[in-house]
Amino acid sequence: MTKLGFTTRQVHADRMLNAPEHGGVHTSTSNSVLFEFNDAQGIIDAFQGKRAAHVYSRSSSPSVAALQNMLNDLEGGAGALCFATGMAAISSALFALLKAGDHIIVSQYLFGNTRSFFDTIVDFGVQVTYADVTDISEVMDAYQPNTKGVYTETVANPVTQVADLRAIGQFCNEKGILFMVDNTMTPPPMLYAKDFKASLIFCSLTKYIAGHGNVLGGAVIDTGEFNWQTFSNIKPGYQVEDVTQWGLTQIKKKGLRDLGATLAPQSATAIALGMETLALRISRSQHNALQLATFLDNHPKVAKVFYPGIADHPQHFLAREYLNDGYGAILSFDLIEGADPVAFLNEMKLVICATHLGDNRTLALPVAPTIYFENSAEDREKMGISDTMLRISVGIEDTADLIVDFESALATV
Template identity: 50%
Template sequence: MAKNGFTTTIVHSDRRASVEHGAIHKPMHPSSEYAFADSRELAAVFQGKAGFTYARQGTPTTAALESKISQMEGAAGTVSFATGMAALAATFFTLLKAGDHLISSQHIFGNTNSLLGTLADLGVSVTMVDATDERNVAAAWRPETRMVFTESLANPGTQIADLAGIGQWCKEKNLVYVVDNTLVSPLLCKTKEVGATLIVNSLSKHIGGHGNALGGAVTDTGLYDWSHYPNIAEPYRKGSPTSWGLTQIKKKGLRDMGGTLSSEAAHRLAVGAETLSLRMHKICANALALAQALAQHPKVAKVHYPGMPDHPQHERARQLFGGLFGGLMGIELADDIDVFDFLNRLKVLALATHLGDNRTLVLPMAHTIYYEMGPERRALMGISDNFLRVSIGIEDAQDLIGDFNQALA
C-alpha cells in the first residue's frame, strides 16, 4: 500500500493495528498487572521480550499512543511519560552521569532551566550557549561532552536554534543530540531530518491539544549507534545497538523513577492527536494574522513571532517548518501600560499557563514562570516586565485581534 499522508496515517493507526472487535480506537486498559498462562512467557517478558507485566512500565493503551508518536516523527520507537518534564528528566538522568558535560541552548523553557540546575547539582557540568549559531555550540565542546540539548522553537522568546548545523556537528563528534519539539510539533518540524538522536514532546500541548490530559514522550530516531555511548548499562546492551538508549530510558525512567503515563490520559491524548494537522494549520494562520495586526499597534513595542520578516530567524523558520510558523508569540507592551490592567480587560483570551491548547492563552512572564530567576537573569533573557507569552488557539482570528484592540484602547 502506498504511504499515506500525516493525518490519514494517524487517524487510522489504531484500526490498522488490528484492534479487538473492529474498534476504531485502541481501548483503554486500566489494569495494573497482566497475568500469564505460561510462566516461561512471564519470565521472557521480564528479560526483554515485548509484552506487559506491570502498568508502571506501560500498558497496551500507552503502547498504541507511542506508535502514533513514532509514526508522526518517522522514528524507530517512543516511550511515553506522565508529563513532558518527566520525559526530559528521564532522558537526562538515565543517560548522563557525574563528570559528564551537557551543552544546552540558553533559550529554553524556565522549568527545563531549573531541571538543568538540579542536574548540575548532581555533578553533571552544564554549559548554556546561544544555539541560534552552531559555532557557539562547537566552541563549548569538551572531551567529556556527551549530549547537546535544544528546543526547536524557544519559549517564550521564539528563538530558533541552528538545528541542522548542530545536528551535523553532533554527528561528526558522535554526540547524543536531543531536541524538544513541543512548540512546533512533529507536523511542522521533521526533527529526524536535522539529525536528532532523541526527540522530546510534551503531549499535553499541541499533540493532545484539548487541555484535558498531561503526557510526555521521548522518541528515538534510530540514527544513533548506541554502542559508542559509554553510559549504557550492561543489561541493556542486547540486540540492535540502535535500541539501547531508549531501552535504558524506559527501564530507568518508568521502572525505577515511576514517571508513568496513565492509560486514561494516553487514550485522551491519542484521540486528540488525530486532529493535530487541522488544528495546527488554523493556529498558525491565526498567529500570523494577530502578529501582523499587533505589529502595527502604537501601544505594542515589539512582536516576537517567526512568521514576521523582521524575526532574526525568519528564513530558517520558513525552511525548517514548511512555511508555517507555529502558534507561540511574545508580545512586549509599551512601557506606559500596566500589564495587569491590560490583562484584566481581555474578554476572549484566557489567563492561563499552558501552551498548544485549542484556546488562546496569555501569561505575563516576568511575574509568573520567570519570577524566581530575578530581574538580572530576566534582563539577560530579554524578558521585560511587560513581556506577554501568547499561545494561539483555534478561535476566529478577528475575535482575537478585536480582543487585543479593545483591551489596549
C-alpha cells in the same frame, strides 16, 4: 496503496498500527495493573528481556503501547516511550543516560521549568553549559572532551528564538554526541526533527499533540539516527541484540521503571484521540498567529513583537526554511513603556489568562513574574525577557474575534 497524507494517517493510525480488538477503530483503555502468564517461563522471559510482554503497568500497558506506536510513526523513529508529563520524559531520560562528570550543552533560551531541571542535575555532578543555540559557533565553543550531547528546543518559549538545527545536528553527528531536541512547540507536520539528525525527540504531549487542555503526558522518541554503541553510559545489561534500542531500553528501565512517572491508560487514550486532528488544529492556529502578530506589530501601543513570521525577526529566514505551513502559534510582545501588563490582561474578554500552550483556546500570561519568576533578572535579560512581556498561545478561534479582543484591550493602555 499510495502514500497517505498526514491527516489521513493520523485519523487511521490507531486501527492501522495497533489492530484494536473486536474491529474497533480505537484501542480500548486497559486499566489492568497486572498481566497473567499461563506459563511461568513467560514472565521470566519478559523480565529478562527475552520476549516482549506487559508485566506491570508502571512500565507498560496496552493503551500506552498503542500511543507509543502512533508517536513513533508520527516522528519516523526507532521507538518511543511515554511518561506522565513532558517534564517527566525529560528528567527520566536524562537521569537514565547521564552520570556525574558528564557535560551537556543546553540552550540558554530554554523554557523555565526545563532550565530548572538542568540546574538540578548540576547538583548530581553533571556539568551544564548554556549557549546561544542560534549561533553554531557558541555551541562549538562550549564543547568539551566529556560532552555527551546538546539539548535545545526548536523554537524557544517565549521569545521564539529559532535554534540553528541543521548546523547543530551536523556538529553533533561529527562529534558522535547526542542531539536532543524538544519538539513541543513545533510537532509534525510543522517540523520533523529527524530531518536535522536529532537523536532523541522530547515532547510535552499535553500541548499540541493532545490539544484540548484536558490531559497531561510526555514522550521521548528515538529517531534511530544515533549509534548507541559509541555512548559509554549504556550499562551492559541494557545492551540488547538490537543496537537501536539500547538507549530506549536504558531509559525504560532506569527512567520509567525506577522513577515511576507512568502515563495513565486513560490519559493515553485521550492523547491518541487528540492526535487525530493535529494537522488541522496547527494549521488554523498558525494562520491566526500570523494575522495577530501582524496586527500587533503595527499597533502604536506595542513596543515589540517576537514571532518568527515577522520579517525583522532575527531568525525569520531560518524559520522559513525549517517550518511548514506557517511560523508556529506562539508569539510574545512587549507593551509600550509605562504600560501595565496586568491591567491589559484584565481587559481581555475572549483570551484566557492561563499558563499553558498548544490549546484550542487562545491563552495569555505575563512572562517575567510567572513562568520565569525563579530566574534572575540577569538570566531573563540574556533570554530576551522584559518585565512587560506577554506570551500568547494562539488558538483556533475566528481570527477577527481575536483581533477585536486585543484591539479593545490595547485601547485601554
